[in-house]
Amino acid sequence: MGRRVVVIGGGAAGMSAAAKARRTDPTLEIVVYERSGFVSYGACGFPYAIKGEIARVEDLIVRTPEQFARQGIQALVRHEVLEIDPDRQTVRVRDLRSEREFVDHWDDLVVTTGGQPGRPPLPGIDLAGVFALRQVEDALAIKEWLNEQRPRSGVIIGGGYIGLEMAEALAAHGISLTLIERLPQVLPAMDADLASQIEAELIRQGVDLRLNQTVQGLVGDERVRAVIAEGQTIPAEIVILAVGVKPGVALAQAAGIGLGPTGAIAVDDHQRTNLPQVWAAGDVAEAWHRVIQKPVWMPLGTTANKQGRVAGENLAGGDARFGGIVGTVAVKVFALEAAMSGLSLARAQAEGFAAEAVQATAGSRAHYMPGHQPITVSLVFDRNTRRLLGGQMVGREGVAKRIDTIAAALQAGWTIDDLAELDLSYAPPFAPVWDPILVAANLARK
Amino acid sequence: MGRRVVVIGGGAAGMSAAAKARRTDPTLEIVVYERSGFVSYGACGFPYAIKGEIARVEDLIVRTPEQFARQGIQALVRHEVLEIDPDRQTVRVRDLRSEREFVDHWDDLVVTTGGQPGRPPLPGIDLAGVFALRQVEDALAIKEWLNEQRPRSGVIIGGGYIGLEMAEALAAHGISLTLIERLPQVLPAMDADLASQIEAELIRQGVDLRLNQTVQGLVGDERVRAVIAEGQTIPAEIVILAVGVKPGVALAQAAGIGLGPTGAIAVDDHQRTNLPQVWAAGDVAEAWHRVIQKPVWMPLGTTANKQGRVAGENLAGGDARFGGIVGTVAVKVFALEAAMSGLSLARAQAEGFAAEAVQATAGSRAHYMPGHQPITVSLVFDRNTRRLLGGQMVGREGVAKRIDTIAAALQAGWTIDDLAELDLSYAPPFAPVWDPILVAANLARK
Incomplete structure (x- = not known):
């Protein structure tokens, strides 16, 4: 019987690792544990599904667990890994449907637990109508809210990529929008003079753009009704939290998997972590930046796919190398x-x-x-x-x-x-x- | 008084050389002799002006002789250089309007006589309604023919870039088109399997595509009525010759300016020819190909602009280098x-x-x-x-x-x-x- 590979996380990195490992070594046993209800989806397409440019969120799914099963990859959704034991080479897993817990053994472990959207400790953050956007379930919930509640006003908190794409998506539903960014500009990775052209476009499209503003809280009854920023009350029948994504390292850190200076998992160019037979890839991991010649944390779908593939090839006995990014x-x-x-x-x-x-x-x-x-x-x-x-x-x-x-x-x-x-x-x-x-x-x- | 620079040819290469020389050394005397009636135009835009996507052929003109005059560049249209005397450092020039000839002295000479469209010695080639496409006058004449004669049928001879672009341009006028190519494929620089997709598109757009066919002649009364190819008579109230462009080296060759193995003028990476103070650039010159590491003849607007600029800077005392092309x-x-x-x-x-x-x-x-x-x-x-x-x-x-x-x-x-x-x-x-x-x-x- 082949060696057993456990992959934690069924996003781009995890499924790329699983698929590449399968192609490289047909004798491997491969199981993927995914906490959400979906694996292998184009997360970057969520804003376009919410906008309505793509008919159904489910259209973003690349392959289903059934399709992976036919490839000999067991992809188990609604399965949360609670703990990694690197000495015994096991994971403790909870089946979220049956509430049953069990322990699984691995010869190789791939950690692709992804990023975690920020959930700032604001008053009212748990009101209905307040959404982050990370998983298929989030996108489905936002679509349902739009269809059933028909919000006329909305606030997007955060002017990064997701905040900007969600502005376009919500505006398509005729929602009167406010975008609040804590910093003096949108897209902080870009220099201010170019970002100002994006700001001008937002304003041209009717978005009430508020830079340099901090959100104090959200108010409502059972559902959100407004956002309070700089003492002002901004009507909001929907709120998108697009702030402060962080690497989801809790599980890895508890197991002694080493983090780098960025707070994400440190990996070498083979996607090895500090622990033997433990690999990491995607939004939870660092990536080598060719220009500054040091590791950075820059979660992107392209990098997740590439790193996943490298991890999958190497754990299956290959010798692949991830050369790094330039941050495109x-x-x-x-x-x-x-x-x-x-x-x-x-x-x-x-x-x-x-x-x-x-x-x-x-x-x-x-x-x-x-x-x-x-x-x-x-x-x-x-x-x-x-x-x-x-x-x-x-x-x-x-x-x-x-x-x-x-x-x-x-x-x-x-x-x-x-x-x-x-x-x-x-x-x-x-x-x-x-x-x-x-x-x-x-x-x-x- | 500054040194005198004579530029032969007022296309992209010639005017780039003149303009760059002027910016580099304000003391130079710069005169450009151009045989046609126009300088400094976007020749690659001709098909789009003929198509009607650009309103007027004149919209392609970047700068007029009057505008160059204000920069201190004398651009003389309808002036044909008949002879270069490299020993005396003179050119013999004919003013095509007055028929007057004169001799002009140069300290530096820039040869940018461009390419020459092929005019195969076919019976009927001089009939009205038969056009090549190289100069503004050609584009104007084609537009006039389209407007006044309203041809319903047309033949394009040659399936290179210009032939393909002209197919789109003429089709926009509702002309029933035949494209005849001597070789087994269009775009011979491209591999046949990809070129076949272009061929499929031509056919999808209603073009009667005839590969592997040779034209025997053109027939008509005063104006063209048909093209004879492989014994068949193809109705043609307009014919575009898009075949066999060659470097226009006659003048250079007669003066002892060295040609390279491709038949175009040999230049070094400073755009120097074999003769002192004689420079060449653009479609008349070779260009270094970085991939095969030897000179090629590949007439393109981008290369003409770059080479012209390099020649202009160097003759004005600079030290610019044209690194070569990859053939894009x-x-x-x-x-x-x-x-x-x-x-x-x-x-x-x-x-x-x-x-x-x-x-x-x-x-x-x-x-x-x-x-x-x-x-x-x-x-x-x-x-x-x-x-x-x-x-x-x-x-x-x-x-x-x-x-x-x-x-x-x-x-x-x-x-x-x-x-x-x-x-x-x-x-x-x-x-x-x-x-x-x-x-x-x-x-x-x-």
Whole structure:
């Protein structure tokens, strides 16, 4: 009989690990314990299912437990792992339906417990109509609330990716929206001058944007009716908490699995933890950042998939390596696309680089083509070494995938001079003869 | 008084050289001789002006001679340079309006005489209604013919970029179209299996596509009425010649300016020719190909702009370098986007690489997002060194700029393993969690 692999968590990282392990070694016994009712879903699609652009939340499910079973992977939903015993190589599991507890043995353990959305200890946080967004159940509950309660007003707490995507989603339901962000800008990973274009778009779309504001509490009867921020009462028949995601490390930490400086599980480039035969991947783990050459915690679906696959291959006897990230993200905010890769100017300076930034605006298509839109490109580089450190872009088209060129340049360790030499594609419907990236790179060279 | 710079040709390369020289050294005297009636125009936009997507051909003009004059650049249209005397450092010029000839002196000469569309010696080639497409006058003449003659049938001879773009342009006028290509496929730079998707799109759009066919002649009275191909008579009230562009080297060759193995002017990475103080740039010149490490002739607007700028900076005392190309091109064919960078499989094998190709198809957006379209990605690599040699893509969205990631990988000299490690952007409206490029790279690694 094959070795037994236990995976904790059936999200992107966990199911990637399970599937890759299965393909690599058909003799393995593989079981996945997932606390929620679903495995293997596109969590990044939740806002679009809530918006109604995708008909049903269930459309986000990639594979069901039944489909995994046919692959020889046992994916058990509503099963919560309560404890890891690394010495006995066991986990203690509770079947949330039967309330039954049992102990399972593993030869290899993969920890993919994901991130945990922040639930600030605010008065009224447990009122009906207050939602975080992490699991399928959250998305289903929000959709149900929208359909049954038809809220006319809403407050989103937090101006990160999920807060911004949820603004678009709720606005599509005709909800009068307020977005409250504690910091002076939305998308804190982006430099303020580019983030201001996103803020302008939110306002243009009718969102009451409140920066630099702190929420004091939520009020209502059984259900939420308003949010109190800076002494003001803001009507809210629905509230989305999009604040302070943290790595879900409680289980790992209790078992002695080592955390890194970021508070997430420390892993090497094979997704090994400090404990033998214990692997970690996805939003619970750190990832190596190629630009700053140290581990960061930056929970993203792409990284979860890649790390999961590496863990799965290695525990099955392979020798895969996760080379790290450069921190590439893209987000759609109403009609705007925003994307970044590498370091913002603020981050680059904080990391000790002699960083400066240039900003250029150029067209998404040839200037004479109808529909062309300005793209603002900001490049961050080290003025001493001329090394490219990061790029950010905002515009109404051609942004989200254009950032990939910056991602490649960062992985290659290029200078701004290398970047300026790029032979980028040109055709009038898709780009001007000097692509916005080249315009910015030429400006940076001066 | 400053040194005198003569530029032959007022297209992208010539005007880029003039403008950059002016910015680099304000004391230079700069004169540009242009045979046609226009300088500084976006030639790649011609098909879209003919299609009617751009209102007027004149909208493609970036700057007029009057605007250049205000920058201190004398741009003389309808002036043909008849001869270069490199010993005396003069050119003999004919003013095509006055028929007057004169001799002008130069300290530096920039040859940007561009490409020359093929005009095969076919019977009937000089009939009215038969057009090549190179200059503003050609585009104007085609538009006039369309407006005044309202042709109901048309033949395009040649299935390269211009032929394909002109098919879309003429179809928009309700013209029943035949496209005749001598080779067994359209876009010969692309591998046949991907080009076949373009062929399918042409047929889907109602184009009568005839591959492997040779044109014997054109027939008509004063104006063209039909094209004879393989013994068949194909009605044609308009004919577009989109065949066999060659570098326009006659003038250069007569002056002893050295040509390279491709038949275009040989230049070093400073855009110097073999003659002192004589520079060349754009479609008349070769360009260094980074992947095969030798000069190629691949006339493209992006290269013309870059080479022109390098020539202009260097003749003005600068030290700029053109690092070369990787051969990136993109083209829109009706609703399809096609793009490639680097070598096709056929070309890679011809260049002696142990080349093979993998092909993957993945979505342009997350699988659950409405509007997602399949993108076919082909990667060409050397099976011994694992080095990436080229990439090709076809699809209905997200192709033209996605190729830039391949362009960056080629410039970096990456293996398929490096490519597979890329941290590409992900958001459901713009990409699946495994971008099509990564899907193909993972397949290539196996």
